Amino acid sequence: MNYTFNSTKELKQFIAKEVLSSAEAIEYLGISRARLSQLIKNGKLIPIKKLQRDSLFLKIDVEKKK
Template identity: 50%
Template sequence: MEYTFGSTEELLEFLNEELLSATEAAELLEISKVRLGQLVKDGKLKTAKDQPKMFLKSILIEKKDELESLRKKYRPYDQ
């Protein structure tokens, strides 16, 4: 995916809207921060920035869909 920005303001708006902290990412994915760290460590989720950990929202939404399908498969009693 490639992004192009016409101005610094557009870039800052994009970053403000699309970058999420580890806490926000865990909340969006409905997992603990420990589980989020494990996904990063296992290479199943990439960070946009390592310290502090920041994530792109679009990547998290894709991962959320994957995690929800796995929950349905392996934890049917939660439904």
């Protein structure tokens, strides 16, 4: 899926609505942090960005796991 943004404002709105942190993904899915780590390790949920202590996910990818 390709996304196009006409302004920084549009990009920020997209991120606010469509990007989830690990904590948000855990809450949305109703799973433990360990289970989330397992999904990532097994390639069943792929973060769009990995940070030192967190990962970011597209909401659409998390919704597919629900």
